Amino acid sequence: MNSVFRTEELGLSYNGKAVLSGVSLEFFAGCVTAVVGPNGAGKSTLLSILAGLRRNYAGRCLFRGREVRDWARRAFAREVAFIPQTVRIEFPFTVEQVVLMGRTPYCKGLFEGPEDWEAAERAMRLTDVLELRHRDYRSLSGGEKQRAILASVLAQEPRALILDEPATFLDLQHQIAIHSLLRKLARQGMLVVTATHDLNLAAAFADRIVALRQGRVYCDSPPQEAVNAANIEAVFGVRVEVFRTPEGKPWVHYGRL
Amino acid sequence: MAVSERDHRRRFWLPLSLAAALALAALVALPLVGPARISYARALAGQSPDAEILFYARLPRVLLALLAGGALAAAGALFQALLRDALATPYTLGVSSGASLGAVIAISAGWGTLAGWPAVWLSALAGAALVLALVVGVASEGRRMSSFTLLLAGVTINSICLAGILFLQYAAGFSQSFAIVRWLLGGIDAVEYRTLAGLAAVVLLFAAYLTRQSRDWNLMAVGEEWAAARGVHVQRLMLSGYIAGSLVAGTVTSITGPIGFVGLIVPHALRLRLGADHRLLMPCSFFTGAAFLALCDTVARTAFSPAEIPVGVITAMTGGPFFIWILRSGRRSLWL
Numbered sequence: 001m002n003s004v005f006r007t008e009e010l011g012l013s014y015n016g017k018a019v020l021s022g023v024s025l026e027f028f029a030g031c032v033t034a035v036v037g038p039n040g041a042g043k044s045t046l047l048s049i050l051a052g053l054r055r056n057y058a059g060r061c062l063f064r065g066r067e068v069r070d071w072a073r074r075a076f077a078r079e080v081a082f083i084p085q086t087v088r089i090e091f092p093f094t095v096e097q098v099v100l101m102g103r104t105p106y107c108k109g110l111f112e113g114p115e116d117w118e119a120a121e122r123a124m125r126l127t128d129v130l131e132l133r134h135r136d137y138r139s140l141s142g143g144e145k146q147r148a149i150l151a152s153v154l155a156q157e158p159r160a161l162i163l164d165e166p167a168t169f170l171d172l173q174h175q176i177a178i179h180s181l182l183r184k185l186a187r188q189g190m191l192v193v194t195a196t197h198d199l200n201l202a203a204a205f206a207d208r209i210v211a212l213r214q215g216r217v218y219c220d221s222p223p224q225e226a227v228n229a230a231n232i233e234a235v236f237g238v239r240v241e242v243f244r245t246p247e248g249k250p251w252v253h254y255g256r257l
Numbered sequence: 258m259a260v261s262e263r264d265h266r267r268r269f270w271l272p273l274s275l276a277a278a279l280a281l282a283a284l285v286a287l288p289l290v291g292p293a294r295i296s297y298a299r300a301l302a303g304q305s306p307d308a309e310i311l312f313y314a315r316l317p318r319v320l321l322a323l324l325a326g327g328a329l330a331a332a333g334a335l336f337q338a339l340l341r342d343a344l345a346t347p348y349t350l351g352v353s354s355g356a357s358l359g360a361v362i363a364i365s366a367g368w369g370t371l372a373g374w375p376a377v378w379l380s381a382l383a384g385a386a387l388v389l390a391l392v393v394g395v396a397s398e399g400r401r402m403s404s405f406t407l408l409l410a411g412v413t414i415n416s417i418c419l420a421g422i423l424f425l426q427y428a429a430g431f432s433q434s435f436a437i438v439r440w441l442l443g444g445i446d447a448v449e450y451r452t453l454a455g456l457a458a459v460v461l462l463f464a465a466y467l468t469r470q471s472r473d474w475n476l477m478a479v480g481e482e483w484a485a486a487r488g489v490h491v492q493r494l495m496l497s498g499y500i501a502g503s504l505v506a507g508t509v510t511s512i513t514g515p516i517g518f519v520g521l522i523v524p525h526a527l528r529l530r531l532g533a534d535h536r537l538l539m540p541c542s543f544f545t546g547a548a549f550l551a552l553c554d555t556v557a558r559t560a561f562s563p564a565e566i567p568v569g570v571i572t573a574m575t576g577g578p579f580f581i582w583i584l585r586s587g588r589r590s591l592w593l
Binding site: 051052053073074075076077078081082084087088089090091092093094097098101102104105107110111112114117156 | 262338341342343468469471472473475476478479480482483485486487488489490528529532533534536
């Protein structure tokens with residue numbers, strides 16, 4: 001398979017405290033990887049390093065064979081896109097303006113060219129926000145906002161998409177819609193890495209699950225192997241029962257509360 | 258060209274040309290306003306007293322108001338994007354109190370002129386530059402500079418300068434104290450053309466900087482991480498923006514004293530109407546702010562003529578109600 005990201009003994013310390021250490025992983029094109037783990041396990045840190053937002057990491061983090069911190073910022077932004085948990089915008093930008101910002105790494109002059117508009121329209125069509133293009137971003141519902149942000153990132157036409165808990169605030173319908181879109185993009189060859197708290201969702205749509213515990217990789221395997229009661233107790237410290245869905249995928253039952 | 262793209266251009270050029278026309282109209286019409294009636298024909302023919310009134314009393318004053326108003330409003334738009342706060346002003350991060358402290362020191366010490374320039378201006382400039390360097394130094398101390406560390410450093414140093422001004426004012430004699438208060442009120446005067454040329458150079462450089470960077474400021478107005486993930490060098494942009502905005506606000510303040518409200522209200526009101534695209538918002542703020550301050554200064558010098566009102570009083574008194582009207586009339590677009 002085609003390796004896109006490779007990390008070797010990747011680590012990051014914050015005020016002398018290691019939040020991530022000894023992470024050696026490989027990420028492949030066309031593959032959806034779910035990063036799971038309790039709060040503070042280092043998920044967001046790992047994702048922000050992959051997204052090129054923290055350049056002061058220790059160890060190595062290679063994107064297409066070159067150290068992430070050595071990439072020129074604009075060139076890297078044409079390859080890798082990032083979606084944070086929520087995007088709060090204070091000012092009255094329209095959805096269209098938000099989406100066009102995704103074209104920034106491609107634009108030479110002050111204004112977007114025809115291909116930028118085309119890419120933005122394609123992205124808006126893909127996430128179904130064309131109707132909302134002239135709306136103020138701040139007036140959208142949570143689900144519409146997330147779709148607008150996704151369109152902005154797709155307008156970036158990246159090779160790799162990094163998402164930090166993209167569905168946390170979404171209702172069921174939108175969670176499923178976002179994740180099936182991510183699957184579709186992966187089938188077209190995009191690398192998708194997403195942090196999530198929902199183990200059942202991760203088991204259903206990810207090809208691979210990376211579980212982090214206290215800043216280290218606890219396990220890295222396909223959902224069928226990764227999601228079992230012993231692993232979940234070791235990583236999250238809770239007892240659960242794991243069943244199988246009719247398709248044979250693991251399904252976590254959180255038990256009586 | 259796609260429909261949306263063409264539509265977009267219309268939405269860009271129409272408000273921009275209207276704002277520019279407004280500033281041009283102010284430049285042409287306002288010098289004619291005043292107790293003495295003058296005409297351009299007589300003034301351009303060099304006839305007395307029209308030529309003297311136009312070229313030595315009114316035109317320099319209108320030009321200073323245009324340059325100062327434009328610079329303050331554009332710097333306001335910049336600082337609001339930098340701090341992601343629609344209530345930020347060019348003065349939020351301390352540079353004008355630095356300039357004021359410098360000016361107050363010069364007034365208290367009774368310095369006259371230095372190399373042909375008023376010592377108050379030079380001292381104010383030095384104060385602004387000192388605060389600029391201090392804020393950048395404190396904000397980038399230790400870890401990475403962010404808009405939050407910048408805000409903390411700026412607000413703190415702002416308070417220290419204000420305390421210094423209060424102390425000097427308390428310690429000053431009666432006439433000096435009056436001069437200090439008058440300076441702190443801010444005001445537009447008929448200055449020499451060499452001063453206008455120097456200010457115009459600073460303001461033009463600033464405008465060129467803003468035009469080049471205005472797209473990146475859109476991304477910064479959303480968030481630092483948002484901008485960084487789209488290839489913007491956030492640290493460099495933030496630093497250059499703070500330095501450029503402070504230099505221009507400091508220079509203006511050194512000449513006019515602190516004039517409030519223009520830098521807050523003009524970009525804010527325009528944003529409500531035109532949206533947040535800084536490629537449009539920044540130049541429109543410049544032209545509208547220029548026209549607004551020139552108009553306010555004309556009112557200041559004519560309303561109770563021959564007495565003059567400090568222009569800062571006029572900007573707040575006319576701008577405030579206008580702003581409330583804009584807020585109340587909702588988000589309907591003014592232009593389209």
